[in-house]
C-alpha cells in the first residue's frame with residue numbers, strides 16, 4: 111500500500127484527501143519511482159474542479175503530473191534505468207499520472223535523470239512547466255536568434271522557464287508581469303517588461319515574431335490582443351484554452367498565425383533541460399512547498415494566480 115491524495119468527486123480544495131491505496135507495479139518497459147516531491151500545476155486544480163483534463167479521468171483520481179524521485183524497481187525489458195537512479199518526469203499526460211502519491215509507475219523513456227545540481231523539490235518544479243515552455247518555443251515556434259518573443263504571465267511556472275529558454279535561444283524577450291516581478295525577470299533574460307496592471311501590452315510592443323500566451327482569452331482576452339502585436343506571418347502559441355474559431359478568423363484577417371498547444375511527455379527534452387540547469391543557464395524558482403497532506407492549501411495558493419515560479423508538494427526526505 112502507499113499514501114496518496116485522492117479525489118472522488120470534482121470540487122473545491124477539500125475534495126483532496128489523503129488515504130492508503132494500492133501501490134502500483136511496473137509493467138514491462140515501466141519504472142516504479144519512489145516520489146520525493148510532486149510539482150503542482152494549474153491543470154491540477156482545473157481538473158479538480160471538473161475542467162482541465164477532467165474529461166479523460168476516472169474516480170478515484172490521484173492528481174499530479176510532475177515527479178522527482180528515485181527508481182525503486184524496473185519492469186521487464188528496461189535497460190536505461192536501474193534502482194537507485196534519481197529521475198524526474200511529467201509522465202502519462204494528459205492521462206492521469208498520479209503524482210500526489212508515494213509511488214508512480216511510467217514508461218522508462220518518459221523519465222530523465224534529474225538535474226544533478228537540484229534537490230528533488232526543485233527538480234519536481236521543472237517537468238510540466240519547462241516542457242511546456244520548451245515545446246512551445248523550440249518545437250512549435252522554432253524560435254531563432256534575433257526574433258522578438260512576447261511572453262505573457264512571465265513570472266509564473268511556465269513563464270519563468272519560457273523567459274530563460276527564449277533568452278538562451280538568442281531571442282529579444284518581452285515579458286508581462288506585475289511590477290514587483292520586473293527586476294527578477296530582467297535577471298532571467300527579459301529585455302522589456304510590461305506591467306500588465308498598468309499598461310496594455312498592445313500599446314507598448316509591436317513587430318513581435320512569436321507570442322507565447324500564458325494568460326489566454328478567457329482572462330483579459332490576451333490571445334485576441336496578441337494578434338495586434340504580431341508582425342505579418344508571426345505566430346501566437348495559445349497555451350491556455352486553445353484557439354477559438356473567432357481567434358482563428360481574426361488571425362487570418364491580420365495575416366498572422368495562431369495555434370493551440372498541449373504539452374506532451376518527453377524524456378529526451380527533459381535530459382536537454384537538465385543539462386541547461388546543471389550548466390547554470392536556467393534557474394528554477396520555487397515559491398512555496400507544502401507537505402502531501404496540505405495539497406488543498408497548495409491548490410488554494412495556486413488558484414489565487416500570483417505564484418512567482420512554482421508550488422511543490424514534498425513527500426519522502
Ligand SMILES: NC(=O)c1ccc[n+]([C@@H]2O[C@H](COP(=O)([O-])OP(=O)(O)OC[C@H]3O[C@@H](n4cnc5c(N)ncnc54)[C@H](OP(=O)(O)O)[C@@H]3O)[C@@H](O)[C@H]2O)c1
Pocket residue numbers: 151152153156238239242262263264265266267268269286287288289291306324325326329330349350351371372373412415416417418419420
Ligand atoms: N496547454 C498546455 O499544455 C499548458 C501547459 C502548462 C500550462 N498551461 C496553462 O498556462 C497557464 C499558465 O500556467 P503556469 O503554470 O505558468 O501558471 P501560474 O504559475 O499559476 O501563473 C501565475 C502567474 O500568472 C501571472 N499572471 C496572472 N494574470 C496575469 C495577466 N493578466 N497578465 C500577466 N501575468 C499574469 C502572475 O503574475 P503576477 O504575480 O506578476 O501578477 C503569476 O506570476 C495556465 O492557464 C495553465 O493551465 C497550459
